[in-house]
Each structure stands twice: as C-alpha cells, then as structure tokens.
Amino acid sequence: MDVREKLNILSAAAKYDVSCSSSGSRRSAPPSGLGDACPAGICHTWSSDGRCVSLLKILLSNACKYDCAYCVNRRSNDVPRATFTPKEVIDLTLEFYRRNYIEGLFLSSAVVGSPDATMERLVRVAKELRRVHRFGGYIHLKSIPGASEALLHEAGLYADRTSVNIEVPSERSLTYLAPEKNYGSVYGPMNYFAERKIEYGGSRGRYTPNFLPAGQSTQMIVGASGESDFQILTLSAGFYKQQRLKRVYFSGYVPVNADKRLPALTTKPPLVREHRLYQADWLMRFYKFDYDEILDAKHPNLDLNLDPKAGWALRHPEFFPVDLQTADYEMILRVPGIGVKSAQLIVSSRRYCKIRLETLKKMGVVLKRAKYFIYHPDIPAGVRQFYPEMIRPLLIAPAKSQQLDLFSPPETLALPAPAPAMPAAGRLPLALPAQPRLLAAG
Amino acid sequence: MSICISYDSTFDGFLSAVFEIYSQHLDVESFVPDRDAGAADDLFQQRFRVEANEDSAMRLRRAIVNYAGEDVLNLLETAFLSEEAGIEMKILAFLRKLFTGDDPNYGKNPASPEMLPLYKLAGSVRHEAGGMLGMVRFSKAPGDFYVAKIEPKYDILLLMESHFSNRFADGNWVIYDAKRRYALLHDKTGKCRVVDVPDDAALVNAINTDGYTRLWQDYYESIAIKERENPKLLRRCLPVRYWKNLPERQAARF
Ligand code: SF4
Numbered sequence: 001m002d003v004r005e006k007l008n009i010l011s012a013a014a015k016y017d018v019s020c021s022s023s024g025s026r027r028s029a030p031p032s033g034l035g036d037a038c039p040a041g042i043c044h045t046w047s048s049d050g051r052c053v054s055l056l057k058i059l060l061s062n063a064c065k066y067d068c069a070y071c072v073n074r075r076s077n078d079v080p081r082a083t084f085t086p087k088e089v090i091d092l093t094l095e096f097y098r099r100n101y102i103e104g105l106f107l108s109s110a111v112v113g114s115p116d117a118t119m120e121r122l123v124r125v126a127k128e129l130r131r132v133h134r135f136g137g138y139i140h141l142k143s144i145p146g147a148s149e150a151l152l153h154e155a156g157l158y159a160d161r162t163s164v165n166i167e168v169p170s171e172r173s174l175t176y177l178a179p180e181k182n183y184g185s186v187y188g189p190m191n192y193f194a195e196r197k198i199e200y201g202g203s204r205g206r207y208t209p210n211f212l213p214a215g216q217s218t219q220m221i222v223g224a225s226g227e228s229d230f231q232i233l234t235l236s237a238g239f240y241k242q243q244r245l246k247r248v249y250f251s252g253y254v255p256v257n258a259d260k261r262l263p264a265l266t267t268k269p270p271l272v273r274e275h276r277l278y279q280a281d282w283l284m285r286f287y288k289f290d291y292d293e294i295l296d297a298k299h300p301n302l303d304l305n306l307d308p309k310a311g312w313a314l315r316h317p318e319f320f321p322v323d324l325q326t327a328d329y330e331m332i333l334r335v336p337g338i339g340v341k342s343a344q345l346i347v348s349s350r351r352y353c354k355i356r357l358e359t360l361k362k363m364g365v366v367l368k369r370a371k372y373f374i375y376h377p378d379i380p381a382g383v384r385q386f387y388p389e390m391i392r393p394l395l396i397a398p399a400k401s402q403q404l405d406l407f408s409p410p411e412t413l414a415l416p417a418p419a420p421a422m423p424a425a426g427r428l429p430l431a432l433p434a435q436p437r438l439l440a441a442g
Numbered sequence: 443m444s445i446c447i448s449y450d451s452t453f454d455g456f457l458s459a460v461f462e463i464y465s466q467h468l469d470v471e472s473f474v475p476d477r478d479a480g481a482a483d484d485l486f487q488q489r490f491r492v493e494a495n496e497d498s499a500m501r502l503r504r505a506i507v508n509y510a511g512e513d514v515l516n517l518l519e520t521a522f523l524s525e526e527a528g529i530e531m532k533i534l535a536f537l538r539k540l541f542t543g544d545d546p547n548y549g550k551n552p553a554s555p556e557m558l559p560l561y562k563l564a565g566s567v568r569h570e571a572g573g574m575l576g577m578v579r580f581s582k583a584p585g586d587f588y589v590a591k592i593e594p595k596y597d598i599l600l601l602m603e604s605h606f607s608n609r610f611a612d613g614n615w616v617i618y619d620a621k622r623r624y625a626l627l628h629d630k631t632g633k634c635r636v637v638d639v640p641d642d643a644a645l646v647n648a649i650n651t652d653g654y655t656r657l658w659q660d661y662y663e664s665i666a667i668k669e670r671e672n673p674k675l676l677r678r679c680l681p682v683r684y685w686k687n688l689p690e691r692q693a694a695r696f
Binding site for chain 1: 545547548550551552553554555558559561562572573575576577578579580581582588590605608609610611612613652654655656657658660661662664665666667669670671672673675676678679680688690691
C-alpha cells in the first residue's frame, strides 16, 4: 500500500476527533531547525464542514483491538485497515510543514497490541521529529488510556499538547458503549499530566523541562447517550478546574455504526446543540461565567433557539439595564450583543467621552440585541423596560423581520411605551418568527 | 482653491505630503497615490506633486509619537496599508485634530469619530495578515526553492516577513503578491529582501507542480465529514476570494 492510500484511510479514520487547535505554545525555531509555534495558533484552511484545519491529523494505525460502539475503527467493523511506518509520518509532517499546509502534527492511534506498545510508537515519532529533525512546529499526541507513566512522561517532553478523550459524558454510558474502557483509564493520563504540569510549573529553572507547554484537551460526544447539557457542562467545568484542561471539545454524534446501543444511522448530527454547548463553553472560558449560572437543575438543557448569554440575561432581569458609562467590564461583557472586543473598546474610551449610540454601532455592538439591556439616554425608556417574556421573541426573530431597524427613525419604535397594562403580543409591529434562527453569542 | 496631492503610494510619501500641507498651508481635497494614477482624472482639479522625503517623514513620525504614542503611529501605518480609497483624508482629519492639541487625551481615545474608523480598519488589516500566515501555500521548485503566490485584499506582505523568516529561517523561499507585483525573497543565509516582479511567468509556472500538492488535496478531501457539510460556514471562515491560491479548494470546486 502506498503512502497516498494510507493517508486517505488514516486521515479519514481520524477526522471524528474534532480538536485541531495549534494554540497555547510559544516555541522558537531550534538552532538550524525547522519551524516554531505561536501561542494564538494558526488555521491553515477550513474543511468543507467549516472546521479549522491546523494540523496534519492522522492515526498511526486504525487496526484496533477494542470495540467501542461509536467508533468507525472498532474491530467488529469491516473497513480497510492501514498502518504508517514512523518514517512515513515524519516525512509527511515535514513536507507538509515546509509548504505551510500545517502548523504541525496531531498523531493518534487505534489500540494495536497493548496500550503501552501503542503509546510507545506515538512517542517515538514525536521524539524523532524533535531530536533528529529538529522540528520546532506543533505536536499534539493522543494519550492511550492505560499507558504507563514512563511513556506519558516522555510524551510530555516532546509534545506541545496531549489529549485523551472522555468521549461519553458519564461512566455508566462509557462502560456500556466502550466495554474495554472505564473512567479510571481515561482520568489516569489526565491526572498524571495535570500533576506534572503543576510540579514543573512552579520553578522554571535550567533543568525544568518545557513540559507539555500547551496543556491538555479532551472531547465528548454529544447526543450518543442520554446526558443533559447540565451534566456535560458540569463535567467540563470540572475538567477546567481540576485537571486544568485547556480545552474541552464537543462532537455532535455522527452515526457511523449500526448498533442497537446507539441512535439510528439516519439520525442527523445534533449540530445546533453542539453549537450552543460551544457558546456555553466560550462563556465559561472568556466571559467569566460559572457553569451553574448557565444551567441548573431547573434548566438542565440549553435553549436551542437562543444563545446561552441571552438566556442568562433573560433569566436575570435584576442585573439590567446596565449603564455602559459606569458599569464594570465584567458586567458589560454580560450584555447580549456586546462581545469582548467592543467591551474593551467601551471601557478604554469612556473616560474620554460620553459613548454615543452611533459610536457603539461602529464599535461592532449589535444594538438590535443590546438595546434591551443597556441604559442610554438616547434609548427611549420604553425599550429599556425589562420584560423577558417580550424580549425573548425579539431576540430570536429571524433576520428578515428585523429589516425594520428599531433605531433609525424614532417613530418606528418597536416596543410600545410601558403602559400600566402589559401590551398584548399582537400589538408588536414586528412579525414574530416562524422559524427560529441561530444566533451567535454576541 | 483646493488641491489634490499626488504621491508615491508609500506611507512615508504620504507623511511627506502631510508635512508639506502644514508647512505650505495647503487646502487639500484629496490624494492620488501613484498606483491609482491611471484612474479617471478630475480635469478641474489642480494636481500637486509631493516627493517622498525621509527627513520630513521622520519629523512627522516623531510628532505623532509625541502627541499620541508609538501605538497610534503603528495603527495609522497599518490602516494605511488597507489602501482603501480616501484613507489619506481620514488619517489627515485625525492628525489635524491631534495636532491642535485642544484635548490632551484625544490621541488616547480609540472611539473618537476620526479614530474609530481607522481603529477598525487597522483591525481588518491585521486580521487579514494574521489569517494569511496560514494561507500561504509554498510549492517546491527545482533547486530546493519554495514559491508561493498570494493576492491579499490589503498590502500585508511585509507584515508577514518576521513570521516566515523565523519559521523557515534557513530556507530559500519567495512569497509573491500577484496583485501588487512585488515579492519577499528569502535565502538560506537568512537574508530577506523585497523585490519587484515585472514578469511573473517563471514564478507562476512553478506553482502547484509539486507532488505533495496532490497529497494535500487528498488529505483535505478525506477529512471532510459529509453529514456536517456547511457551505455557508465555510465561506464565512474562508472567503471565496482566497480559494484561487489554495490548492485544496481548487480541487474541491470542480
Ligand atoms: S479504542 Fe475505541 S475509540 Fe479508540 S480507535 Fe479503538 S475502537 Fe475506536
């Protein structure tokens, strides 16, 4: 089998691992070596499903001896099998890298022989890239559940990042769907790396290795087993706090196997739900939300029609309206329609001048959404009145019905001034949505 | 009578023009960079030529740093690289207000009516330069020489120099901006220079002749997940105008 054929098989076999990030490492090119890594990460292209492609993501082998229900590579599947030699992987990585196709390598493998034998092959490739070829680009190595600590340690010396996928968000479902795995074998490597990072993180002396500079990530399949979004977010918040993971990825389940333990083959991947989970994750990582602010036992699932930030705002009218001229940065970030960039602009410019609505628009604030949540002398008092039950449909209205720009001519103000009686929904001049539309977290 | 200034399209050329505007009290209506020189001439407008002058440009740079700081100078220069029509007048409007000195904080405020559009524009230029770092595609030509062609919207080639010089420090490579017909040429001793490319046939012919292009295209096709295809999202992340120089998108386009 030639390299081209292997590449086709072993990249297709790796594609369901969604992580492809090259961020988190600052590595300058080794003397007379090739390549470096930049902390923000770089996307090199986007696949036709709109995912950023940053690394050459392949399996070393797909000849798995395990039989996880949700996986294409499980031993009971009749699929073409292939195995790269280390040299083939190294050549592909270096040649792709020199042509600037990629930031580096993401190497994973099905379990072939024992977990240790598999892990050892992965580590060998990384070691040779670094030691022999003086490769300074990004390397992401998968940790094989059950691999020994000695091998994990070596992986940490050569890789920028490692990941071990939890895959199924509860242990009961995991052992049901992947009989050869359990939470212990997954948490093992994670905890090992987390502890070493803490150990090496304290002192950066001459003899402390640059151990796993970009940390760890993991992935959960969403929609293959019955867990709620609240369970999923609780679990990922735990990963961020306890194992200090850098990223938790969600992968909407794409049915690849007919298996009575799983949703039918015709099931569409739950892309909207996955998108909402990413938005929630974003709120935890960049907007300082706690997972139990986004969801709780009473609201165990994310609203598919509304982004979680707007959802939170509507459940908490007591925090609004926010006065942009005086509010804390953290509070401004919580206003729907205001993102990190505009929040920073607001904070860094408001000492010099009063912020005008025109300026907000130019900063990139989505006033269509934000106006219900901010106090501004130029926003008519009627808009400011906080009635979650009225605002909700306006936030999920499809683009078309929003042609009526609620701002430009003041006469066309959408919401009637708050009369003592609540206006009937029928009086709203806006058409209410027939089809809910996806809204990005603002 | 208001005039129209023609200059050599460089930032220093523009600064020299601003210097003349101040020293000769010129009333300016517009600027014409040389790259637009062929475009429709306004017969009724008086043309005034300013040659780039290192000394006046330097003095103006210093003045901007004094009034507003290094960051702002950098921001103006970045916004200038957008080559957007009318960008000179926008920068001039900002400088006019800045140099009146009425408001000591004017230079620090990113949201003043003159600054905000420049701030946003500089953001777009940086955004494209950052994105382009990933979208340069080298092809290997004979003699261990790597060739890439790009056609960015903004004039960002020089913003990418340090990134590629660090990454491929001992390689022979060239990145060619086919829209502006100049290139960044790097040799394996680490020297990097800018060259004009009046005839690009040899360069362009070397592109995508290399066997790894095929492997890369294969790789790209095999990682797509059919069930998740999302052309809209793809276009938003990877605008169509870039596809032309990305071998993986050419194969996918049929
Ligand atoms: S261990 Fe399970 S998930 Fe991993 S390749 Fe084998 S079957 Fe697939």
